[in-house]
Amino acid sequence: MTPLGPVAAGERAHLISFFLWMLPISLPILIGTPWIAMRYRRQGGKGKYDPTWSHSVAAEVVIWGGATLTFLIVGWLTWGHVMGEDPYKATGKEPMHVKVIGSEWKWMFIYPGKVAAVNRLVLPENTPVEFDITATGAMQSFWIPRLAGQIYAMPGMGTKMNLTTSEDPSQTYGFNSQFNGAAFPLNKFEVDVVSQEQFDAFLQEPKHPFAQLEKAFKKTATWSGPELFEPPEKGYWGKVMMNPDMLSDGGAAILPDHAPEQKKIDDAIREELHVSQNQHQGDAQ
């Protein structure tokens, strides 16, 4: 998957570098095992037989030494990677703040003082962003693979994730990766990285009152309503974090077989699939 932002790019680079660093110690095994199996096979093998050979100081030094050396290298690299890419550390000066609330099976994004949105995340290009993440209901994991790795969203707790958006406008998606029940496959959102002008225009788009969002968010499992709302009062996200039940009516993630809610979820899944079958979605890299 092609990264769109520097955080995801870093993650990919580390992945490749770790793979390569593991090769010096792994290739001898991957090549050596079949080779030994051929060379020392009983029928037709060419290797010399020495049934009591069971110790060699040189071999011990090479094995323990090689393994320890590899460990020291990857351990050292890890320290650097983790300190350099702490999701809690802002990726630039004065990051833009977005507050995130995950719920069964939708995401609320609050741009403090500006706008609140459901299942739609619009960000200006080339901008550092800091997400404050919490959840109501079950635990979720907030993940926009092409921009940055995931962080858990947990009721009663706040976590943070920082990233910088792509240099140019782009479209991608994010989702919850922690299984949370009947509509888990629908638990995703669009991510639009747009130019600064478009972003300003986005903030000006017509909005619905927040009270309407709050009411509907509590009640519906999957979101098909409007996407944009007036922002809530200041400190709203913190209140939800302290008291997650205020945004969830405690509906079950496991539904009795004939619950009306289950029916709605089935319909939502069908509808979603109908849409996505006609529309190219996601990236195929």
Next chain:
Amino acid sequence: MSILGSLDWNDIFIVPFFTDPSLSTGIAAGAGGIVVLGALAVMVLLTVKGWWKPLWSNWITTLDHKKIGVIYIVLALIMLIRGVLEAVVMRAQQVSPAPGFLSVEHHAELFSTHGTIMIFFVAMPFLTGVINVVMPLQIGARDMEFPFMNAVSLWLSIGGAALVMASLVVGHFETGGWTAYPPYTGIKLSPNEGVDYWIWSLGLTSVGSTLSGINFLVTIYKQRAPGMKLFDMSIFAWATLCTAILMIFAMMPLTVASLMLALDRQAGFHFFTATQGGNMMNFANMFWLFGHPEVYILILPAFGVFSEVIPTFSGKKIYGYTSLVWATIAIAVLSFTVWVHHFFTMGQTAHLNAIFGIATMTIGVPTGVKVFNWMLTMWRGKLRFSTAMLFSTGFIFTFVIGGITGVMLANPTIDFATHNSLFLVAHFHNMLIPGLLFGMFAAVNYWFPLCFGFRLDEKWGRRSFWLWMIGFYGAFMPLYAIGLMGAPRRMAFFTEPAYFPWLVIAMLGALCVLAGLTAQIIQVWVSVKNRESLMVPAGDPWDGRGIEWSLGCPVPEYDFSTIPAMTSREPWVDAKEAGKRVMDPTEFVDIHLPKPTGMPFLVGLVATLFAFAMIFQMWLIAAVGFVAMWVLVLIRSYDTDWEETVTAEELREGYEAHKRVVESTPQIRLDDEFTTKNRGLIMETQV
């Protein structure tokens, strides 16, 4: 509330299909039907053949460690069949056009039971069974230190497995995966009995496993043959020692965490609910405080098996004994220091993540060393590729790939991008299929004659190996690929067209694994049919090295007619090199063996009833069951007539009989090892 608690008609497997017919409920009804019909078929078979009595007196009431081991392995194989079938259904679901033929819930039930079954009811009984059969024979013991407790552990595990099977027929299983994280599994989000099934089936086996761990450890400390120092033990016994310590310390956090979850759900506690001051992260912590050592419980015994199989089929002493032992100890100790790597994404500080990431990588050092030790054991050997050896070699090669991805995942920044993805799923299957199942398959092929007196068919054995090997690569390499593309785990269907070809390959791989499993069933069938020609009464059919091979096959109930003299680390090899074909007896003395008793079975039965009653909130029945369980144990404690004597004379006769068999067995060469000429005791002293 009625005496039947929360149980109602809709919980019976077939009812939902009639009230709401669909493919998904149909499959559920079918699965329940298979369980019910299977149970009925077994009962009919037992009745028709008149096998109830022998089953009771030879197996159910046995306290013999070898038979207990065999029952464990049979349990593991039955559950393995279910686990693999579920895997195939999940694979089929993901290749059929979205949203597939299963509801999201039903698919969730499948991955949850698959994971739970594979870990707790395949892996654990399998390795416990192999340890039960082999370990006492390798340290010169006549039985476990606590044979009665050993049988209780067995029946508790079977009870747990029975509950998971029952969930197909009565009610539902849990849907939160094998990890069952709250708050999803709290009473609010998961109101049905599924999570309780998870809690109580695990409760039974985890108590069983803790008791097994204690039993293994004390047996190794107390029952070694006189003169056998710890550093004279086989590597398998060492692996058992470390596993036992892990079992004792690791099962506890799981038991506690799941009981706390039960209190949350049924008694209004708030250990894990956010709004009442609880914190679900405590569950994650406790679960993985168990969970990480658990993966080493799963892997160490298999490491022990490879350390026995590889020297035997290389015709060579094991390379680097001391190094291997210390590597095993290091792994066991380190395994308690890394659990945080299962939730790098939970928002703790970077320093904490870095430290646990690096701690995780340290385990790679002793593990890497062990792999090289096995390779150097093969080096300068004369390798014979029996089924057991094939599984061992296949393990070395495949395990390394899992090791590479494991070190990658141990880097928290990489984990951010791969956590909860199919990359992770591929990684742990890459460790567990070679590092656990292949080890257990090797063990069964290798030690089978000790229990039954005949070898397993090699032709079908080799076929099963190749099918498993190819099937594994087919089923899981694609998951690495789509995992990196961002495919999450536990997803009922994918809409991304790019994943499709990979999923098709994974489906074919899973079918190939299923074929491998079928080949193993055929292998057993064919071997039983041809058992006459596969008999190895003289014992030691592979020119083995451990003292278990100094015994005839099958091994008599008392194991050793006299406790072997430990002259060195490999007394049986010494004896063979001195031209002997039986070990010299030491002293014949009267010995005592525990009498068979139905009590452990009853304890297990009552405990299972108790657990079932807890699941469906039948408090009265639960209370009665709980009390009855302890009453049974008390009754047993006052039983003074529980031993029977085998006299020195009988032992001497047994020894002489074995000697006569050995003397009348013609000597053959190793080249005929896999032919019907092999009646046991192959020796190739003259190379």
